[in-house]
Amino acid sequence: MTIMMIRSVDAWAPSKRLVCRSTSLYLESSLRTVSGTSVDSTTNKLWDEELPVGARCVALQLQETNQQHWIPTVLHPLELEYGRQLPSFKTRNSFFLGRLALRQVLDTKEPILKDAYGRPRLPAGYVASISHKGPVGVALLQASMMGSIGVDLEYSHGNPNVARKVLTPHEQESLGQIPTVTPEEEVLLRFSMKESLYKAMHPYLCHYVGFQQVEVQPTADGRGHVQLLFPNATRLSDVQIYWQRMGPYFLSSCRVLPVSVTNENRKE
Numbered sequence: 001m002t003i004m005m006i007r008s009v010d011a012w013a014p015s016k017r018l019v020c021r022s023t024s025l026y027l028e029s030s031l032r033t034v035s036g037t038s039v040d041s042t043t044n045k046l047w048d049e050e051l052p053v054g055a056r057c058v059a060l061q062l063q064e065t066n067q068q069h070w071i072p073t074v075l076h077p078l079e080l081e082y083g084r085q086l087p088s089f090k091t092r093n094s095f096f097l098g099r100l101a102l103r104q105v106l107d108t109k110e111p112i113l114k115d116a117y118g119r120p121r122l123p124a125g126y127v128a129s130i131s132h133k134g135p136v137g138v139a140l141l142q143a144s145m146m147g148s149i150g151v152d153l154e155y156s157h158g159n160p161n162v163a164r165k166v167l168t169p170h171e172q173e174s175l176g177q178i179p180t181v182t183p184e185e186e187v188l189l190r191f192s193m194k195e196s197l198y199k200a201m202h203p204y205l206c207h208y209v210g211f212q213q214v215e216v217q218p219t220a221d222g223r224g225h226v227q228l229l230f231p232n233a234t235r236l237s238d239v240q241i242y243w244q245r246m247g248p249y250f251l252s253s254c255r256v257l258p259v260s261v262t263n264e265n266r267k268e
Contacts, residue, residue, distance in 0.1 A: 043100065046136065052222075052242045053255035055142035055149050058104040059246070062097055062135040075099055078111035097137035098130035105141040117202065129199050133249065140253060147238070147257040150199025154192040154250050160184040166191045166211045178220050180245070189250045190216050193224055193243055196252040204236060204258045218243050235259055 046059040075083075079099055086092045098120075099112050106112070108123055115121045120128050128141045131153040140151040160183075163172055167190055175183040193216045198209055215227040224241040238257040243250055 045104075047246065048104075051140065051253045053140075053142075053149055053240055053253045054146055055140045055253070055255070056105050057138060057140045057151065057251075057253065058101050059136055059138045059153070059251075060097065060101045060104065062093070062137070074103060076109075076111035078113065082111075082113055094132045094137070097135075098132050098139065101137040101139035102128055102130060102141065105139055117206065119199075119202070127203075129196070131195075136249070138251065142255075147255050148200045148203045150196040150201075150254045150256075152192045152195035152199070152252045153246075154188050154195070154252075156185050156188060156245060156248055156250050158188050160187045162191065163187045166194065168212050168215050171215055171217075174217065178218060180220065181218075185250075186218065189218055189243060189252075192250045192252040193218060193241055193254070196254040197226060197239070197241060197256075200239075200254040200256040201236060204256065205232065216241065 044061040044063055046061050048058045049056070051057045075096065079096075083092050083095045083099075086095060102112055102120060106122070106126065106128065110123055113121050120130060122128055125144055126141060127144045127146075127148055128139060129149050129151040130140075131138045131151050133153045133155060136153060138151055138153045140149055142149055163175075167175075167187065171190060175186050178186060181189060194211060194214055197214060197216065201209065209230055213228070213230040215229065217225040219225070222242055222244055224243060226239050226241055228236065228239075235258055236256055237259045239254070240256075241252070241254045243252045245251075
């Protein structure tokens with residue numbers, strides 16, 4: 001069993017612009033306008049913050065459901081080609097909305113497609129994570145030298161009956177310790193935290209991790225404790241995980257470093 005305790009970080013500190021020209025991490029990108037149609041008329045920016053994991057997060061809510069109206073104004077032709085081949089409106093909409101949110105924080109002319117594992121394929125020097133729920137898309141971006149990141153967005157009200165599937169017996173027994181979160185909501189919160197953790201771990205593991213192989217314990221201050229219960233968990237270190245209630249959603253974010261990187265940083 002590997003137990004990860006997050007470091008103390010001021011959760012949800014005042015937003016800072018992440019502009020690192022030395023690494024081409026220029027995150028002050030703007031929306032393009034084509035034929036007089038601005039994306040601002042079809043989306044609503046819900047938030048634009050630097051999360052405690054040290055990455056900028058942007059969330060967009062889609063106002064316009066007609067994909068033909070807004071998609072060609074902002075996305076790369078190869079993104080359009082890929083998205084239009086997806087089997088359903090839901091999957092197409094999720095792909096397009098995620099890319100739209102990511103382009104709010106990443107200034108690139110290259111297409112943002114998927115790698116072999118379904119992760120966003122980005123220019124060198126970047127790592128990102130995308131999540132979406134209904135009409136809302138969320139993108140998280142940071143420099144790759146800072147580790148791997150994950151983000152997840154879930155409704156705070158849903159089906160609590162998934163507890164047996166997504167939580168370990170110990171997690172189920174420990175529900176109800178956060179005054180502002182009901183036990184039913186906490187099931188979905190922990191599910192969201194696990195999803196963000198899986199996304200952050202995957203680049204270093206590249207294999208499936210089941211719900212019963214990880215335990216997360218959210219705390220009232222927007223942080224969390226993590227226990228990794230799978231054999232090669234010792235390859236990971238410095239796991240940081242956070243959560244925040246955002247309107248009808250839970251937003252979870254995670255940052256992970258491998259042991260080799262952490263040890264190298266300690267030598268400096």
